[in-house]
Amino acid sequence: MLKSSRLAAFFAGCLVFLAASWALAFDLEERVIKTRLKNGLTVLMVERDFSPTVSLYIRFRVGAVDEAKGETGAAHFLEHMMFKGTKTIGTKDFAAEEKVLARIEQLGQALDDERKKGNASDEKRIGELSSRLKALQDEHRRFYLPNEIDRLYTQNGGQDMNASTGQDVTTYYVSLPANKLELWARIESDRLRNPVFREFYTERDVIMEERRQRVETSPDGALYEAFMAAAYKVHPYGLPILGLPEDLTFMSPVAIRAIHKKYLAAENIVIAVVGDIDPDKTLSMIDRYFGALPSSPPRPTSISPEPPQDGQRRVNISFDANPSMIIGFHKPNAPSSDDYVFDVLETILARGRTSRLYSKLVLDRQIAQSVSAYNGLPASRYPNLFAIFASPRHPHTGPELEAAILTELDDLKQRPVTDEELARSKRQLKMDYIKSLNSNSKLASTLSYYELLMGDYRYFSNYVAEIDKVSAEDIQRAAATYLNETNRTVAHLVRSQENRQKKAEHE
Amino acid sequence: MNSIRFSTKTIFLLVTALMLAACSWPKALSRTQASPDALAYPPLELKIVEPERIALKNGMALFYLEDRELPLVNLSILVRTGSLFDPEGKEGMADLTAYLLRTGGTEKIASDKLDKLLANLATAPAFSMSLDSASVSFSFLKDDREICFDLLSQMLFAPAFENNKCSLAISLKLEELRRVADNPQRLAFREFNRLLYPDDPRGRYATEASLKKISRDDLVDFHKTFFTPGNMMIALTGDLSREEAVRLVEKYFPRSQQNIKPVAPAPPPVKSGRGVYLVQKTLSQSTVVSGEFVASKSDPDFYAFTVLDFIVGSGGFPSRIFSAVRNNEGLAYSAGSFYRARPDYGVFGTYAFTKTETTLKAIDLIDAILLDVINGSVTQDELAWAKTSILNSFIFSFESPHQIAGRQMLLAYEGMPSDYMKTYRENIHAVTLGDVERVARKYLKNGNRLVLILGDTDRLDPLPDSWGKPIRLSPEE
Numbered sequence A: 001m002l003k004s005s006r007l008a009a010f011f012a013g014c015l016v017f018l019a020a021s022w023a024l025a026f027d028l029e030e031r032v033i034k035t036r037l038k039n040g041l042t043v044l045m046v047e048r049d050f051s052p053t054v055s056l057y058i059r060f061r062v063g064a065v066d067e068a069k070g071e072t073g074a075a076h077f078l079e080h081m082m083f084k085g086t087k088t089i090g091t092k093d094f095a096a097e098e099k100v101l102a103r104i105e106q107l108g109q110a111l112d113d114e115r116k117k118g119n120a121s122d123e124k125r126i127g128e129l130s131s132r133l134k135a136l137q138d139e140h141r142r143f144y145l146p147n148e149i150d151r152l153y154t155q156n157g158g159q160d161m162n163a164s165t166g167q168d169v170t171t172y173y174v175s176l177p178a179n180k181l182e183l184w185a186r187i188e189s190d191r192l193r194n195p196v197f198r199e200f201y202t203e204r205d206v207i208m209e210e211r212r213q214r215v216e217t218s219p220d221g222a223l224y225e226a227f228m229a230a231a232y233k234v235h236p237y238g239l240p241i242l243g244l245p246e247d248l249t250f251m252s253p254v255a256i257r258a259i260h261k262k263y264l265a266a267e268n269i270v271i272a273v274v275g276d277i278d279p280d281k282t283l284s285m286i287d288r289y290f291g292a293l294p295s296s297p298p299r300p301t302s303i304s305p306e307p308p309q310d311g312q313r314r315v316n317i318s319f320d321a322n323p324s325m326i327i328g329f330h331k332p333n334a335p336s337s338d339d340y341v342f343d344v345l346e347t348i349l350a351r352g353r354t355s356r357l358y359s360k361l362v363l364d365r366q367i368a369q370s371v372s373a374y375n376g377l378p379a380s381r382y383p384n385l386f387a388i389f390a391s392p393r394h395p396h397t398g399p400e401l402e403a404a405i406l407t408e409l410d411d412l413k414q415r416p417v418t419d420e421e422l423a424r425s426k427r428q429l430k431m432d433y434i435k436s437l438n439s440n441s442k443l444a445s446t447l448s449y450y451e452l453l454m455g456d457y458r459y460f461s462n463y464v465a466e467i468d469k470v471s472a473e474d475i476q477r478a479a480a481t482y483l484n485e486t487n488r489t490v491a492h493l494v495r496s497q498e499n500r501q502k503k504a505e506h507e
Numbered sequence B: 001m002n003s004i005r006f007s008t009k010t011i012f013l014l015v016t017a018l019m020l021a022a023c024s025w026p027k028a029l030s031r032t033q034a035s036p037d038a039l040a041y042p043p044l045e046l047k048i049v050e051p052e053r054i055a056l057k058n059g060m061a062l063f064y065l066e067d068r069e070l071p072l073v074n075l076s077i078l079v080r081t082g083s084l085f086d087p088e089g090k091e092g093m094a095d096l097t098a099y100l101l102r103t104g105g106t107e108k109i110a111s112d113k114l115d116k117l118l119a120n121l122a123t124a125p126a127f128s129m130s131l132d133s134a135s136v137s138f139s140f141l142k143d144d145r146e147i148c149f150d151l152l153s154q155m156l157f158a159p160a161f162e163n164n165k166c167s168l169a170i171s172l173k174l175e176e177l178r179r180v181a182d183n184p185q186r187l188a189f190r191e192f193n194r195l196l197y198p199d200d201p202r203g204r205y206a207t208e209a210s211l212k213k214i215s216r217d218d219l220v221d222f223h224k225t226f227f228t229p230g231n232m233m234i235a236l237t238g239d240l241s242r243e244e245a246v247r248l249v250e251k252y253f254p255r256s257q258q259n260i261k262p263v264a265p266a267p268p269p270v271k272s273g274r275g276v277y278l279v280q281k282t283l284s285q286s287t288v289v290s291g292e293f294v295a296s297k298s299d300p301d302f303y304a305f306t307v308l309d310f311i312v313g314s315g316g317f318p319s320r321i322f323s324a325v326r327n328n329e330g331l332a333y334s335a336g337s338f339y340r341a342r343p344d345y346g347v348f349g350t351y352a353f354t355k356t357e358t359t360l361k362a363i364d365l366i367d368a369i370l371l372d373v374i375n376g377s378v379t380q381d382e383l384a385w386a387k388t389s390i391l392n393s394f395i396f397s398f399e400s401p402h403q404i405a406g407r408q409m410l411l412a413y414e415g416m417p418s419d420y421m422k423t424y425r426e427n428i429h430a431v432t433l434g435d436v437e438r439v440a441r442k443y444l445k446n447g448n449r450l451v452l453i454l455g456d457t458d459r460l461d462p463l464p465d466s467w468g469k470p471i472r473l474s475p476e477e
Helices: A002-014 A074-081 A094-116 A123-141 A148-155 A178-193 A200-216 A219-231 A245-249 A253-263 A279-290 A337-350 A356-364 A398-414 A419-436 A440-454 A459-469 A472-482 A497-506 B093-103 B111-120 B142-157 B163-180 B184-196 B208-212 B216-226 B242-252 B302-314 B320-328 B356-374 B380-392 B394-398 B401-414 B420-429 B433-443
Strands: A033-036 A042-047 A053-060 A159-165 A170-177 A269-275 A313-319 A324-331 A368-377 A384-392 A488-495 B008-013 B044-049 B052-055 B061-066 B072-079 B126-129 B134-141 B232-238 B275-280 B285-294 B332-341 B346-355 B450-455 B471-473
Touching (some): A074 A253, A148 A178, A170 A440, A200 A219, A200 B285, A200 B320, A200 B332, A200 B346, A219 A313, A219 A488, A324 A337, A324 A398, A337 A368, A337 A384, A356 A384, A368 B163, A384 A398, A419 A440, A419 A459, A419 A472, B044 B394, B061 B401, B072 B142, B072 B401, B093 B142, B093 B216, B134 B142, B142 B242, B163 B184, B163 B208, B232 B401, B285 B433, B302 B320, B302 B346, B302 B420, B302 B433, B320 B332, B320 B356, B346 B356, B356 B433, B380 B394, B380 B420, B394 B401, B394 B420, B401 B420
Parallel strands (some): A042 A269, B061 B232
Antiparallel strands (some): A033 A042, A053 A170, A159 A170, A324 A384, A324 A488, A368 A384, B052 B061, B072 B134, B072 B232, B285 B346
């Protein structure tokens, strides 16, 4: 999903190290206050008082990988439903409302059951059920105050309120005037424990529109989805976060509740608070609102590992758009030492105008319009991919550009990268680090992410030592181990024949 | 962080809970279940921080604010130019000029060497060209400030426009054009802007033909006309003193030559496009954009229109378009309104991305909302919600020193009064229901609007007669 890949892109940019001389400038470990509540929920706080504002992140170690078979899209759907209010937010009379909601769910299920029959379904019954559902939805509006969570945050000055669902993690975030911290605690703790999944069937239509916008009408989205499906045959990383269309069409509230249950394990939650705060008061407020959350142990989903790839996989998708491609290779995830090696390689290959792929393919040979590299696709809880995204420049073709990229990758196996390339790459990663400290929301996002995923935000500072150990030989060895044909997946977007003709006639 | 010093005016505002009435809650509910509207908040200290505006010897205005948290220097420059200065028939010239300043080398340093120098500094200035300005942003370690200023100065004032880099830039731009139609939203908004500004340079976009007419000499001339210190403003913040900031800019930015007159801002567009346009592309989802000219930023109506826009479609979930099109009907994931006010004119518009089958329904819903607000349907509650939201989020305009200095520079560039930020809250606060209705009636006149639908328009039902005859467009033309 685009949302999650943007998120991931951000984190890739933050994989960083802290050089000794700069540690003094902003000693992170000295600034971060880390506390674990009795129930196991982790809280990270950093005081930054330039402006009287605060950025708040709450992350759950629950994502699309935790969905049951046939229910793809449920984690993302849940994220949408979490904006529909609670038993005390968004209702005029919950006792009465609850009864209508139960009838809506019953009717919605009956309607879905009928539709699932496909050609054998009874059109008359569908029509009748639809109009009864519509009437009930209208009745429900009498009890419902829509959009209360957004209204409360916005009216109190909230900024950048949003949420995102990834394969690994789901995140809810907002920035508020510093004095409004309690509003956040009130809303987030309540929607975590007492969410009410209102407007379910309308929201399902909204998510289908989201899918149309991000995948069906977007060449990048469509290519990405096809690429991931080819790269992962067993592990759920190959499935779309937005859900397979067949699963999404008949998504049921039951599936959403099953995912929500996984949120309710305090050990699976990290909160980060960065801004103009009083740490003691903040912590006691968080404890008051979140401390009662049960400390039930996390219920890990049983996920089959992806078996080693035993041959190149190729997929072409046809789309009314100019050609582009993704080339990917399986590799271990963080904190494996090889993951650090790929972080360095990513910058050497495709960061900036002097990087190998950009300088050779865009500047010198002039066969590419764009090229980028990405370590850690699509997420990091399980072994992931190192990937290259590229678009040829007309009249050069996708296959021609692919061959040129593969030649460059082979070169990495033949001879070590230069000292200058290695030093430059490390300096670039260092600069990313410094710049990531420059905003409350970036810092809250980064700290909570590593704490949740690596079990400790200090993965950050340990990263220094690890990245400094990366040598030219490591890169050469990793290239030889992972960047080979049997471990490779290549997806091309090609203009469909029919559209190509149309375009030719036009020109 | 502990040593931030700046000229701070601290204003204590009792920004307490909106609905303060209830500080207690029903006994049946624990405090953590009390109505969120009943929460009581401590007062908030609103610090209005202002950068120092310094007139430099070379004629430039410098906006400076100290920020010692990190060992960084942040710099932004605005240049009085823009793609609206593209000569007719050579559209794309302004954009290419900005791109070549970064990529075409300098008189002293060849482009590939320059790229390497910057890569080793782990930073690079970003040059960009917009409709009515060019901007540069650059952030570097304070210890690298001399070399970074030196390189930036060479790029801005002694660019080489290397021949091969000029032709590469044109080729890349041609490929970019070829790819515009791949992204429906991008194509729709480009075509929308083209139609919105008929017979105006703002509505002219680069084409294959115009790019092929541009020569290196054109870029050299364009640069000479616009990229002079007299046409620039700079915002400089970070880990450096005021004296150091002044010294650096005066050392590396030359004096403007006496005989070069500063560029005057372009006159505003005269009339906006209107009518209904269809762009056929076989897709499962349509992009619908509509818009018209409304109050400018210097118009007293600006504040009432800001509130109106918030209520209509930019105030998030509870705003009218979002809640009607998305929540109630499930017709779109993205739908809403936008209001872009410039000093001398403003553009208000709406958008929705919805499946082919529901395209007309979504447009109908949006039309009905606009008609409703013209007819005075905005309620006191909506007004209160919008105003409180805008006022309460105001402190986010002062989140970081560079944001503050950069915005003050932009306001100066736009010729807005220097107390704009100080009076902004009062002006929003003063907006009444009558004002909102009045500006809705005044600007959202029926029939004034430009509507563009991009998608599988061949499959749409016939459009209502009241919309007039739609015009089919082929974007390649």
